[in-house]
Amino acid sequence: MGSGTTLIEAKLLNRHAVGVDINPQSVSISETNLQFQCETISRIFTRNGNATDLDFIKDSHIDFICTHPPYANIIKYSKGIDGDISLLGVEAFLDEMQKVAKEAYRVLKKGKMCAVMIGDVRKCGKVIPLGFRMMECFLQAGFVNKEIIIKEQHNCHSNDYWEKQHNNFLLLSHEYIFVFQK
Ligand SMILES: C[S@@+](CC[C@H](N)C(=O)[O-])C[C@H]1O[C@@H](n2cnc3c(N)ncnc32)[C@H](O)[C@@H]1O
Structure with missing residues (x-):
């Protein structure tokens, strides 16, 4: 939300x-x-x-899911709330997203869409393809992939800082919107 x-x-x-x-x-x-x-x-x-447990929603009841999870722990949204996946490193984050995908599949009606927005992350000089790794969680849960939309990212607060550092890497300036179908 x-x-x-x-x-x-x-x-x-x-x-x-x-x-x-x-x-x-x-x-x-x-x-x-x-x-x-x-x-x-x-x-x-x-x-x-917690999006990993939507027990207040019956099976096959929802027409459309639109979700925008944290990008692992790139931005922390709380200082220690139990279940907040923005506090988790990449592998633990993906384990929780696997549960989110399973729960999303359960509550969605057959044939309906689930849209997920996420970006990749760069850590210790490497790009971690978080978007595609998370996409696999949704495919494993049973969804099929209908669209991969690339969304240009504007107004990134850290761009000015990184552009002045003369680093030999390109700034990540896109996010993905995956559209999955049940
Ligand atoms: C990228 S933000 C969403 C921003 C939103 N699209 C907006 O327009 O404001 C991610 C949100 O996921 C929430 N979150 C983290 N772990 C969660 C979980 N396990 N279940 C549900 N929400 C969670 C965070 O508290 C945060 O508000």
Whole structure:
């Protein structure tokens, strides 16, 4: 859920939606951001919980999933909330994303889509293809890949710093949106 962008778009598009985030602060920020008037009949729910366990949603009940997980521990979204996958290194993060993919597959209706946005990371001079590694978690859970969209990344706060360092590497300036189908 983060700050609620997806729920705001759902409200504007007249879609019923449920947003989940492990961080209670994200829930309250999203609820504040959702307090705007518009002509809508949508019902929007927020939930403080773990995307690895959506036990409050029945099997094959959801029409569309849109999720934007942390990029392993590149940005830490809390200071120690149990279950926050932004506190995990790459391998542990992927283990949790495998559970998220399995749960996403369970709650989605057959034939419907699950969109996931993620970027790669650079650590100790190497690129870690986090996007493609995470994609494998969703394929293993049973999804098929319908689209791989490359999204240009603008306004990266750290670009100015790295451009002045004269390093011999290219800055990562794209993210992926994987569109999976159940
Ligand atoms: C990249 S941000 C999402 C940003 C969002 N797209 C927006 O527009 O604000 C990732 C979010 O995942 C949440 N998160 C981390 N671990 C989680 C988990 N296990 N279950 C649910 N949410 C989690 C973090 O608290 C953070 O708000």
